[in-house]
Amino acid sequence: xxxxxxxxxxxxxxxxxxxxxxxxxxxxxxxxxxxxxxxxxxxxxxxxxxxxxxxxxxxxxxxxxxxxxxxxxxxxxxxxxxxxxxxxxxxxxxxxxxxxxxxxxxxxxxxxxxxxxxxxxxxxxxxxxxxxxxxxxxxxxxxxxxxxxxxxxxxxxxxxxxxxxxxxxxxxxxxxxxxxxxxxxxxxxxxxxxxxxxxxxxxxxxxxxxxxxxxxxxxxxxxxxxxxxxxxxxxxxxxxxxxxxxxxxxxxxxxxx
Amino acid sequence: xxxxxxxxxxxxxxxxxxxxxxxxxxxxxxxxxxxxxxxxxxxxxxxxxxxxxxxxxxxxxxxxxxxxxxxxxxxxxxxxxxxxxxxxxxxxxxxxxxxxxxxxxxxxxxxxxxxxxxxxxxxxxxxxxxxxxxxxxxxxxxxxxxxxxxxxxxxxxxxxxxxxxxxxxxxxxxxxxxxxxxxxxxxxxxxxxxxxxxxxxxxxxxxxxxxxxxxxxxxxxxxxxxxxxxxxxxxxxxxxxxxxxx
Numbered sequence: 001x002x003x004x005x006x007x008x009x010x011x012x013x014x015x016x017x018x019x020x021x022x023x024x025x026x027x028x029x030x031x032x033x034x035x036x037x038x039x040x041x042x043x044x045x046x047x048x049x050x051x052x053x054x055x056x057x058x059x060x061x062x063x064x065x066x067x068x069x070x071x072x073x074x075x076x077x078x079x080x081x082x083x084x085x086x087x088x089x090x091x092x093x094x095x096x097x098x099x100x101x102x103x104x105x106x107x108x109x110x111x112x113x114x115x116x117x118x119x120x121x122x123x124x125x126x127x128x129x130x131x132x133x134x135x136x137x138x139x140x141x142x143x144x145x146x147x148x149x150x151x152x153x154x155x156x157x158x159x160x161x162x163x164x165x166x167x168x169x170x171x172x173x174x175x176x177x178x179x180x181x182x183x184x185x186x187x188x189x190x191x192x193x194x195x196x197x198x199x200x201x202x203x204x205x206x207x208x209x210x211x212x213x214x215x216x217x218x219x220x221x222x223x224x225x226x227x228x229x230x231x232x233x234x235x236x237x238x239x240x241x242x243x244x245x246x247x248x249x250x251x252x253x254x255x256x257x
Numbered sequence: 258x259x260x261x262x263x264x265x266x267x268x269x270x271x272x273x274x275x276x277x278x279x280x281x282x283x284x285x286x287x288x289x290x291x292x293x294x295x296x297x298x299x300x301x302x303x304x305x306x307x308x309x310x311x312x313x314x315x316x317x318x319x320x321x322x323x324x325x326x327x328x329x330x331x332x333x334x335x336x337x338x339x340x341x342x343x344x345x346x347x348x349x350x351x352x353x354x355x356x357x358x359x360x361x362x363x364x365x366x367x368x369x370x371x372x373x374x375x376x377x378x379x380x381x382x383x384x385x386x387x388x389x390x391x392x393x394x395x396x397x398x399x400x401x402x403x404x405x406x407x408x409x410x411x412x413x414x415x416x417x418x419x420x421x422x423x424x425x426x427x428x429x430x431x432x433x434x435x436x437x438x439x440x441x442x443x444x445x446x447x448x449x450x451x452x453x454x455x456x457x458x459x460x461x462x463x464x465x466x467x468x469x470x471x472x473x474x475x476x477x478x479x480x481x482x483x484x485x486x487x488x489x490x491x492x493x494x495x496x497x498x499x500x501x502x503x
Binding site: 156169171173176183185216220223224225229235238239 | 417428481482
């Protein structure tokens with residue numbers, strides 16, 4: 001599996017993706033699932049992918065080939081993010097159809113994408129493209145999109161992410177959402193790609209790739225662990241505890257390494 | 258769907274379950290999924306259920322009927338928790354078979370259970386009974402079991418719960434695991450049933466029921482929100498955020 005997420009705030013967007021792929025439990029590899037397409041001062045796109053690896057790789061290859069061969073439409077010819085999503089969706093559908101036609105079994109070639117970007121002076125957008133080729137934007141109340149193993153990391157996003165969340169805190173929230181997912185599900189794994197885009201800059205200048213040993217990733221994980229333990233420790237006590245333990249300092253929950 | 262969890266620590270057992278059931282999106286009801294069977298000074302058994310509601314209700318009814326009619330085996334006749342799990346598993350698979358025989362459209366009648374408790378002086382145990390009738394106990398490294406919508410509430414348990422976690426602290430952790438699941442998934446809903454059993458007490462345990470408006474439940478939820486916000490604020494800053502201060 002995979003976990004990718006996009007947060008779309010008033011000031012820009014944050015993208016985060018893991019790098020684990022597997023064809024069965026005994027065939028695990030590492031591939032980046034974040035692909036960027038940048039024309040400085042003109043337009044920026046990032047594509048996050050989940051699903052069949054052969055499908056997602058071929059989709060990215062075709063997008064690049066269309067640019068190289070000036071086949072239209074392509075990412076440079078589209079006039080809006082909706083057109084860009086339509087284009088990626090049609091590439092995804094044609095790749096899936098090609099694989100299905102060749103297939104003699106009943107294999108699943110589906111892939112899901114998150115497309116984020118900004119074209120010229122229009123607003124920055126994030127869109128989730130389903131395997132069926134239709135697509136949706138994020139909701140105003142919960143301005144984030146997730147694909148892959150979405151459940152483990154959803155509660156913290158549900159609680160925290162709003163339109164007015166500043167970019168850096170939103171990026172930290174994305175990293176802890178990813179961290180929880182990596183800890184709880186073996187099919188999601190490091191390195192973690194993180195991209196922070198400040199709106200109207202029309203360039204991708206803040207990108208990080210965090211390996212398991214990266215000191216910042218480790219610090220973040222330890223600080224989050226400590227913070228959660230402190231939050232648990234500060235929860236109100238049950239009524240029978242408060243009477244018995246009055247005046248006593250309550251024992252902290254030990255930290256799990 | 259449903260979310261139930263059990264934590265097995267050195268000090269005792271914690272059980273927590275939601276109460277939402279649904280037959281399609283437009284037919285939502287409230288049923289408790291926690292059933293306790295207590296014979297003070299002798300044995301304490303809790304059963305939590307997820308899956309087809311008709312199946313789980315039938316299973317609980319049969320367990321009660323076997324006790325009333327003194328049919329063997331029953332929860333009072335079994336001599337350890339594994340026998341108890343075997344017995345519940347056989348009731349569950351019988352009920353499922355009966356429903357499948359009547360069915361002609363390939364419906365799923367599956368149900369999953371968590372059975373926990375203590376019989377006499379034996380150690381307290383928790384067991385997860387699969388729909389197929391086989392069962393497992395919790396792992397020593399992560400001494401908890403979950404059924405239903407398990408993913409949303411798993412990260413906090415993975416991080417915190419250990420054998421030596423204090424009983425009430427484990428119960429608070431169970432409540433926030435449940436709280437996160439209810440916020441993120443509409444098919445899991447209040448009231449929340451909680452049972453805290455102190456090892457070797459062989460009494461009824463501490464059971465309580467938290468509705469949405471319960472002041473304690475609200476306190477826990479608000480305090481957890483505040484704590485998470487604080488934890489996020491205390492995270493290390495990105496390199497580009499700290500440069501100007503240098």
